[in-house]
Amino acid sequence: MKTALQQQLLKRLHAKKDKPVFTVVRRSGDNPAIDLTGANLLDRAERMQALWRDICGPGPKTVVLAFSHGELFLSSLIAGLLSDVTIVPVALPRPGSQSDRLRHIVQDCGAAAIFCDADQVNNLCRALTHEGEIALPCPVAGLAMDGMVTEVETSTRHEPVPNDTAGPALIQYTSGSTRMPKGIRIFDDQIIANAKICSDRFRISEQTRFVNWLPHYHDMGLMGGILYPLLRGGYSAQLSPFDMIRKPIFWLKCISDFQATMSGGPAFSFAHCLAHVSDKDCDNLDLSTWVTAFCGAEPIPGDLLPAFRQRFARFGLLPNAVFACYGMAEFTLYAAGERELGMPPTGLENTHPCQLTADTKAGLRIFDPESGVPLPDGTKGEIWLRGGSVGRGYVNLPDDTAATFGIQARSDTANADLLGPWLRTGDLGMIVDDWLYITGRIKDIIIANGMKIASTELEWLASTMHDALNPSAAAAFMTDPTVSGHAVLLIELKLARFTIDEPDRVKHAIAQAVAGEWSIKLDEIRFVPRGKLERTSSGKIRRQAIAAAWREKHRQRQTENGPEQHMKAEK
Numbered sequence: 336m337k338t339a340l341q342q343q344l345l346k347r348l349h350a351k352k353d354k355p356v357f358t359v360v361r362r363s364g365d366n367p368a369i370d371l372t373g374a375n376l377l378d379r380a381e382r383m384q385a386l387w388r389d390i391c392g393p394g395p396k397t398v399v400l401a402f403s404h405g406e407l408f409l410s411s412l413i414a415g416l417l418s419d420v421t422i423v424p425v426a427l428p429r430p431g432s433q434s435d436r437l438r439h440i441v442q443d444c445g446a447a448a449i450f451c452d453a454d455q456v457n458n459l460c461r462a463l464t465h466e467g468e469i470a471l472p473c474p475v476a477g478l479a480m481d482g483m484v485t486e487v488e489t490s491t492r493h494e495p496v497p498n499d500t501a502g503p504a505l506i507q508y509t510s511g512s513t514r515m516p517k518g519i520r521i522f523d524d525q526i527i528a529n530a531k532i533c534s535d536r537f538r539i540s541e542q543t544r545f546v547n548w549l550p551h552y553h554d555m556g557l558m559g560g561i562l563y564p565l566l567r568g569g570y571s572a573q574l575s576p577f578d579m580i581r582k583p584i585f586w587l588k589c590i591s592d593f594q595a596t597m598s599g600g601p602a603f604s605f606a607h608c609l610a611h612v613s614d615k616d617c618d619n620l621d622l623s624t625w626v627t628a629f630c631g632a633e634p635i636p637g638d639l640l641p642a643f644r645q646r647f648a649r650f651g652l653l654p655n656a657v658f659a660c661y662g663m664a665e666f667t668l669y670a671a672g673e674r675e676l677g678m679p680p681t682g683l684e685n686t687h688p689c690q691l692t693a694d695t696k697a698g699l700r701i702f703d704p705e706s707g708v709p710l711p712d713g714t715k716g717e718i719w720l721r722g723g724s725v726g727r728g729y730v731n732l733p734d735d736t737a738a739t740f741g742i743q744a745r746s747d748t749a750n751a752d753l754l755g756p757w758l759r760t761g762d763l764g765m766i767v768d769d770w771l772y773i774t775g776r777i778k779d780i781i782i783a784n785g786m787k788i789a790s791t792e793l794e795w796l797a798s799t800m801h802d803a804l805n806p807s808a809a810a811a812f813m814t815d816p817t818v819s820g821h822a823v824l825l826i827e828l829k830l831a832r833f834t835i836d837e838p839d840r841v842k843h844a845i846a847q848a849v850a851g852e853w854s855i856k857l858d859e860i861r862f863v864p865r866g867k868l869e870r871t872s873s874g875k876i877r878r879q880a881i882a883a884a885w886r887e888k889h890r891q892r893q894t895e896n897g898p899e900q901h902m903k904a905e906k
Contacts, residue, residue, distance in 0.1 A: 338523045339523060339524070339527060340416065340523035340524075340526055340527055341416065341417050343527070344413070344416055344565070344566070345417070347565055347566065347567075348373035348374075348376055348377050348413075349373060349377075350373065350568065351372060351373035351568075352372065352373045352374045353372055353373075353374065354372055354373065354570075355370040355372055356371055356372060356376060356565060356570065356571075357370075357371045357406075357561075357570075357571055357572070357573055358370050358371070358571075358572045358573065358593070359371065359404070359405050359406050359572075359573050360572050360573065360574050360589060361575065361578070362575070362578040362582065362585050368572075369406060371406055371409060376409070376410060376413050377413075379406075379410035379413070379414070380410060380413045380414040380417055383410055383411055383414035384414050384417070384418050384420075386476075386478075387414070387418075387420060387448070387450075390447075390448050390474060390476055390487065391447035391448050392447070394419070395419040395420070395421070395502055396419075396420055396421070396447040397421040397422075397423060397445055397447060397502060397506070398421070398423070398446060398448050398449070399422075399423045399425055399441055399444070399449040399450070400415075400422055400423065400449075400451075401425050401427055401437075401449055401450070401455065401459060402427075402450070402551075403452055403455075403575070404550075404551065404573060404574070404576065405573070407452060407478055408424070408551055409573065411450060412424075412551075412557075412561065412562075415504070415505075419502075421444075421502040421503050421505065422504070422505055422506075423440065423446065423505070423506045423508070424505075425440055425508070425552050426550065426552045427451070427458070427459075428458065428459070428462040429851055429852070435515070436515065436516060437459075437462055438462075438463050438472060439515045439516065440508050440516065440518070441463065441472045441473060442472050443515075443730055444506050444518055444730055446472070446473050447473060448473055448474045448476055449463075449474070449475045449476070450476050450478055451475065451476070452477065452478065453477035453479050454477070455477065456475055456476075456477035463475070474487055475487070502520075503520040503522045504521060504522055504523050504526060505521040505526075505557075506518040506519065506520060506521070506730060507519045507554055507557070507664040509664055509665075509787070517729045517730070517732060517735065518730035518731075519665050519726040519728075520726055520727045520728055520730060521726050521727075522726075522727060524723060525667045525723065525724055525725070525726055526558070526566075526667060527566075528667070528722065528724045529666070529667035529669055529723075529724035530558075530562065530563045530566045530567070532669060532694065532722075532724065533559065533668065534563060534566075534567050535694070536669070536672070536673040536692070536695065537597065537627050537629065537669075537673065538626075539563055539564060539567045539569060539597065540567055540568070540569065541567065541568035541569060542596065543564050543569030543570070543596055543597055544569065544571075544572075544593060544596050544597070544624070545560065545564040545569060545570065545571035545572070545595060545596070545597045546571070546572045546574065546586070546589045546595040546597075546598040547559075547560030547572070547573050547598065548560075548575070548576055548578070548586050548600065548604075549576065550576050553632075553785065553786070554662070554663075554664040554668045555600075555601075555631065555632055555662075555785065556576075558667060558669075559629075559668055559669065560573075561573070563668075564597075572589060572593045574586065574589060579600075579604065580607070580784075583607045583608045584612045584616040584617070586604070587608065587612065587620060587622065590622060590624075591619075591621045594624045595624060595625055596624055596625065596626050596627060597625075597626070597627040597628075597629075598627075598628065599627070599628055599629035599630055599631070599660075600630065600632075600785065601631065601632040601633045601782075601784060601785030601819065602630055602632075602633050602634065602635045602639055603633065603783075603784055603819040603820060604630075604785075605630055605639055605640070605643045605657075606636075606639055606819075608643070609639075609642060609643060609646060620650045621650065621651050622647055622650045622651045622652040623651030623652070623653070624651075625652060625653075625656055626674075627674070628656045628657040628658070629658060629659075629660045629672065630657065630659050630660065630687075631659060631660040631661055631672065631689075632782075632785035633782040633785055634773060634782065634816055634817050635659050635686055635687040635817075636685065636817040636818070637685050637686055637687050637817075639687065640657050640658070640659065640687050644656075655674050656674070658673060658674050658675050658689075658690060659672050659687045659689045659690075660672025660673070660689055661773060663720075663760055663762075665725070665726050665739065665740075665758055665760070666720050666722075666724045666725060666726070666758060666760075667724045667725075667726060668724075669724075670698070670699060670720055671689045671690075671691055671695040671699055672690060672695075672771075673690050674690070675690045676690060679768075679770045680768055683767060683772060685817060686773060686774070686817060688770035688771055688772045689771040689773075690770060691766065691769045691770060691771050692769070696769070698720055698722040698724075699719070699720055699766075700718075700753060700757075701714065701715070701716040701718060701719075701764060701765055701766055702716050702744065702757075703716050703717070704716060704759075704763075704777055707742070707743070707744050708744070708745050709744060710765075712765070712766045712767060712768075713765060713766070713767050714765055715763060715764065715765045715774055716763065716764075717760065717761070717763060717764075717777060718760045718763070718764045718771075718773075719742065719758060719759055719760065720757065720760060721755065721756065721757045721758065725740065725758045726740070727740075728740050738759070739758065739759050740756075740758055741755070741756040741757075742755055742757045742758070742759050743755040743756060743757070744757065761776055761777045762775075762777075763775040763777060775816065775879075779791075779878040779879065781793060781811060781812065781813050781822045781853075782813065782819050783820040783853050783854055783855045784819065784853075784854055785819075786853065788853050788855070790810070790811040790812060790878055793811040793824065793855070794806050794809035794811050794824070794826065796848055796849060796852060797809070797824055797845045797848070797849065797860075798826065799848075800841055800844045800845045800848060801835055801841045802829075803828050803829055803830075803833035803834070803835055804826050804827075804828065804829070804841075804862070805827045805828065805829040805865070806826075808827035808829075808866075808868060808876060809824065809825065809826035809827065809868075809876065810825045810826075810868055810876050810877075810878045810881040810882070811823070811824045811825075812878055812879075812881070812882035812885070814886075814889075815886070820854060820855055820856060821855070821856050821858050822849075822855050822856070822857055822858070823857065823858055823859045823860075823861075823882075823885060824857055824859070824860045825861045825863050825868060825885075826860075826861075826862060827863045827864065827865050827866070827867065827868055828862060828863070828864060828865050829865065830865060831864065831865050833865075835862060838862060841862075845860055846860065869881050869884075
C-alpha cells in the first residue's frame with residue numbers, strides 16, 4: 336500500500352515520463368546541464384532501492400546521504416521517499432573541518448549506511464574515524480553516476496537491526512542549541528501539509544519553473560527548492576551552491592535563461608548580488624518571468640529588498656516579486672510570507688517584515704515566552720506555530736521535544752481557540768497590521784549564509800585552539816544582527832595564572848577554523864581575564880547584554896572617529 340506522499344510522487348513522475356523534472360546545471364565542465372525525466376528518476380530509484388537492500392538488508396532503515404549537488408542526490412531522494420527508507424541529508428565535511436557533528440548525526444539517527452559520491456569515500460572515512468583513531472559507525476558506500484557501488488568501506492560486518500515499524504520520511508538536522516545538532520522527525524503527512532500551504536501562498540503549480548541553488552541538506556533547499564515544485568508538477572533547475580556564491584550573476588543568468596518563475600534564498604544572497612554583480616554582467620539579462628523571489632532563513636535588513644528591487648527593475652524584475660518569508664525545520668519549512676500587498680509599516684524595526692494572510696495568521700501567534708499567555712498585536716514576544724506541518728519531535732531528545740513540541744497556552748487564557756498544541760520557535764517577534772516582524776532569538780545564535788549556528792558551537796571550536804581558553808566562559812555574537820556572516824568572540828582564560836604566549840597566532844588559528852567551518856568572519860577576537868564577562872545570578876554568560884554593550888561601544892567609536900577614520904580602520 337503506497338502512502339499519500341508516494342502516490343503524489345508517482346503521479347507526477349509518470350505524468351512527466353518523457354519530460355524533464357530536474358535539470359542539473361553546472362557553471363563549467365563538459366556537461367553543463369543534465370536533464371532528468373520522470374522515467375529516468377523512476378529507473379534510478381528502483382536501482383537505488385535494490386542497492387540499499389543489498390547493503391543494509393530488507394525492511395525499514397535509515398540511510399545518510401552525503402552527496403554533492405547533482406543527480407545522485409536527487410535519485411537517492413526519490414528512492415527514499417518511494418520506499419520505507421528514512422533519509423538523512425547531510426553536508427560533506429570540508430577538508431580539515433571538525434567531524435564530530437557528522438559522526439553525531441550518523442550515530443544519533445541510527446544510520447544503516449552512508450551513501451556518497453565515489454570520490455568522497457576516503458574523505459568521509461577519515462572524518463568519521465578521526466584519521467583512523469576510531470571505528471567507522473556504519474558502512475560508507477561510494478556511488479558512480481550510474482548509481483552502481485564503486486567502493487564500500489566498513490570496519491566491521493554490519494548486522495542491520497530488525498525493524499518492522501516505518502520511520503519518518505526524513506530527518507532534518509539543525510545546527511542545534513548546543514554543540515551537537517538535533518534531528519527533526521518529518522513524516523509524509525507533514526510534507527504534504529507544508530507543501531500545500533507553501534504552494535498556495537507561493538502559487539506553485541505545473542507552470543512553475545524553479546531555479547534552486549540552495550543546499551539540499553537545508554530545509555529551504557530540500558523542501559522548497561526540490562520537493563515542493565515536484566509535488567505540484569513543476570520543473571526545477573538545480574545549481575551548485577558554490578557556483579552561486581563564487582559568481583552570483585550565474586544565479587541571475589540561470590533565472591533569465593530558464594525563464595524561471597520562482598527562486599530565492601537567504602538575505603545574504605540578495606546582498607551578494609548587489610555587491611558583486613556589475614551592470615556589465617547583466618547584459619541580456621531578463622528577469623521579467625521571476626514573479627516569486629522569496630527571501631528568508633535569516634534577518635533581512637530593512638533596506639535590502641527595496642535596494643534589490645530598484646537595482647534590478649531595469650532588467651524586468653517586477654516590484655512586488657521580491658518579498659520576505661519565515662519558517663523553520665521544526666515546521667517542515669514554510670510558516671509565513673508572500674508577495675506583498677502594499678507597503679509595510681515604517682519606523683518599527685530595522686528588519687523587513689513578512690506579509691501575513693488569514694491562512695498563515697491562523698497558525699501563528701505571539702506568546703509571552705515565560706507565562707505562555709498570548710500577547711496582543713504590536714507586542715514583542717515568542718513566535719509559536721501550529722498546524723499539520725509541525726514535525727514529530729527530535730530524535731533521542733525527549734526533554735527537548737517536550738519543551739518545544741505540543742505546547743499548551745496557559746489554561747486561563749480568554750480565547751479557548753489558542754490553547755494549543757503549539758510549537759515553540761525560540762524566535763522573538765511581533766505582529767503589526769498583518770505584518771510579522773522577526774526581532775531576535777531567545778537562544779543565542781549566529782547566522783551565516785542562511786544557517787543558524789549556536790554561539791556555543793563557535794565558542795567550543797575556538798576553545799580547542801589553545802588549552803588556556805574556556806569554552807564555558809565565552810560570548811560569540813553577530814557583529815550586527817542584520818548582517819549575516821560576521822561575528823565577535825570574547826573568550827575567558829580558564830585560570831587567572833594562564834597566559835597565551837603568542838596571542839596573534841592563536842587568534843589567526845581561531846579565525847581560520849571558524850571561517851572554514853561556517854564561512855563566518857570574526858571581526859574581533861578578544862581574550863578576557865577569568866571572571867570578567869557579564870553573568871546571570873546563576874553564573875550563565877549574558878551574551879545578549881554583552882553583545883549590546885559591545886555594539887554600543889563600537890557605534891560610539893564610529894561616531895567619534897568619523898566615517899573616514901572608520902573606513903581606514905576597517906581596511
